[in-house]
Amino acid sequence: MSRQVDMFVIGAGPAGLCAALRLQQLGYRVMLIERSAVWPRAQIGEALTPGVKNIIAFLDANDAMEHVPHLTRLPTRLSWRSKTVETVAHADAAVVDRAAFDAALLQLAKARGIEVHQPAALDSITGGAGAWQLAFSTPGATHLVKARMILDAQGRQGKPAQQLLSAPRLSAMWVEIAENHIPADMAHVTQVEALAHGWLWGTRLPDRRYRVMLLSDPATSRQLHAGEPESWLRSQCAASTLFADVAQQQFSSSLQMCSATPYVALNSWQDGRIKLGDAAFALDPISSSGVEKAMRFSLQAALAVHTFCQADNPAQQTLAHEFYQQRLLETCARHHFWTTAYYRQAWCSEQPFWRSRSISSLASSSLASAASNPESRLMTDALQLEMDRLENYREPVLQAGPGIQGDQMIRFHPAVEIVPLPCAMADKVKLLPAMRHPHLERPLAFWENEAVLPRLEILSQQTRLASARDLLGQTMGLQKAQRLLTWLWQRGLLEVVSH
Numbered sequence: 001m002s003r004q005v006d007m008f009v010i011g012a013g014p015a016g017l018c019a020a021l022r023l024q025q026l027g028y029r030v031m032l033i034e035r036s037a038v039w040p041r042a043q044i045g046e047a048l049t050p051g052v053k054n055i056i057a058f059l060d061a062n063d064a065m066e067h068v069p070h071l072t073r074l075p076t077r078l079s080w081r082s083k084t085v086e087t088v089a090h091a092d093a094a095v096v097d098r099a100a101f102d103a104a105l106l107q108l109a110k111a112r113g114i115e116v117h118q119p120a121a122l123d124s125i126t127g128g129a130g131a132w133q134l135a136f137s138t139p140g141a142t143h144l145v146k147a148r149m150i151l152d153a154q155g156r157q158g159k160p161a162q163q164l165l166s167a168p169r170l171s172a173m174w175v176e177i178a179e180n181h182i183p184a185d186m187a188h189v190t191q192v193e194a195l196a197h198g199w200l201w202g203t204r205l206p207d208r209r210y211r212v213m214l215l216s217d218p219a220t221s222r223q224l225h226a227g228e229p230e231s232w233l234r235s236q237c238a239a240s241t242l243f244a245d246v247a248q249q250q251f252s253s254s255l256q257m258c259s260a261t262p263y264v265a266l267n268s269w270q271d272g273r274i275k276l277g278d279a280a281f282a283l284d285p286i287s288s289s290g291v292e293k294a295m296r297f298s299l300q301a302a303l304a305v306h307t308f309c310q311a312d313n314p315a316q317q318t319l320a321h322e323f324y325q326q327r328l329l330e331t332c333a334r335h336h337f338w339t340t341a342y343y344r345q346a347w348c349s350e351q352p353f354w355r356s357r358s359i360s361s362l363a364s365s366s367l368a369s370a371a372s373n374p375e376s377r378l379m380t381d382a383l384q385l386e387m388d389r390l391e392n393y394r395e396p397v398l399q400a401g402p403g404i405q406g407d408q409m410i411r412f413h414p415a416v417e418i419v420p421l422p423c424a425m426a427d428k429v430k431l432l433p434a435m436r437h438p439h440l441e442r443p444l445a446f447w448e449n450e451a452v453l454p455r456l457e458i459l460s461q462q463t464r465l466a467s468a469r470d471l472l473g474q475t476m477g478l479q480k481a482q483r484l485l486t487w488l489w490q491r492g493l494l495e496v497v498s499h
């Protein structure tokens, strides 16, 4: 007999677990399967950006994560802009035991009543939108489940026909060094170094091993060290400043490799089958923000799913879908934009590896596939538009001077437009009015957590500054109202009307 759930989540990485926990909080019956029989299972992606902490707090998971082994305050020795080594403090970043991190979240999911099956192999998916049927096997049993929605959080997937590569191919290879062999000057630091053919990253792990990872173009390693990836890694360490001691070092693990090419999945929300985390997009690991972005996007997707399920008309369902799509595009385009700028800063930015990663257009293979595949073309155009918008945006020069006075007449600058924007409000996606202006990087619906419209609509007509401030002050306090008006004026979003 088949069971009925609302949400069926595939994969117990940070993305799947985050969505499962959030949707369970929102009142849905959630089932999750994880294929890994070894658990906790090893996983790369241990360097976590500070935002992960906020997400854990938001999920009310602080207590559950308390015992996850982690290291904080590891300074980074960086050789990037020049061959000179600089030391950078990263007070809020952490290196965690990823196996324990994911296991603690999974334990929490079980404790909160999410039905988890592990190890489980997905056998088939049939049915369609709103009425999916899934068959999966666990040791000695087969299961049939009906689900309203499927959340695919299977992680990095190698399905080229369903992906758009957002940058040239990148491969990662790594080894570990046992504690007693870690060179003394590396023992308590993270290290990142740009080299002509790629970059090296190394860090101490919470279990005291040291991991060294090389990111390079797979074609270059094949060309220069065909069939000998370890000798490629050692040669790159020998060519470096920070990792030179590693070149002859004894490794405690065999060499491991994986693709690290950034991509965006096509059709990631179709008929109530929704991709999350690395199943939806994979980022260049240079930012060490994959886990945070995967979790954040899962929270946004959960909100979209909730809005979709609660919608009482097709327009609300479309809005939920649009919100998901916009967050996906924005996350990928912003990351791509940041990454290209970071690659451009490297001392070796004229080398082919760096040049090809410093341009803000999409990988040439994606542009080629866009020509023949309509889905690919839609995504390519949308991503390129978002990237061009970021590329063309210039921070405004703030207006200086004494500012505007209480008795002056003010109104919106003529270039201010009011546009509808899908926004997260409490548990749902809502269409809110937002301000658009060339001096804003993107439409602004909230300022310091306050919805700015319709409150600011008084500025569509000329009004005395003091009156505008008093009116706004009724809902946000006078001081905040004054700061908001000054903020708008400094950016040229307000004009003074002269008589």
Ligand SMILES: Cc1cc2nc3c(=O)[nH]c(=O)nc-3n(C[C@H](O)[C@H](O)[C@H](O)COP(=O)(O)OP(=O)(O)OC[C@H]3O[C@@H](n4cnc5c(N)ncnc54)[C@H](O)[C@@H]3O)c2cc1C
Pocket: 010, 011, 012, 013, 014, 015, 016, 033, 034, 035, 036, 043, 044, 045, 046, 047, 048, 049, 120, 121, 122, 153, 154, 155, 156, 172, 258, 259, 260, 276, 277, 278, 279, 285, 288, 289, 290, 291, 292, 294
């Ligand atoms: C080389 C490299 C280095 C990186 N370094 C960092 C870093 O330092 N910091 C950082 O934040 N990010 C880093 N990342 C990115 C980070 O690893 C990912 O963004 C993150 O793990 C994504 O989480 P996820 O939940 O989407 O996928 P995953 O963590 O991959 O989890 C997917 C889960 O789904 C399970 N699964 C897969 N298929 C099935 C199936 N059919 N049925 C059931 N279960 C299934 C898998 O077993 C797995 O447990 C790195 C990535 C790479 C490639």
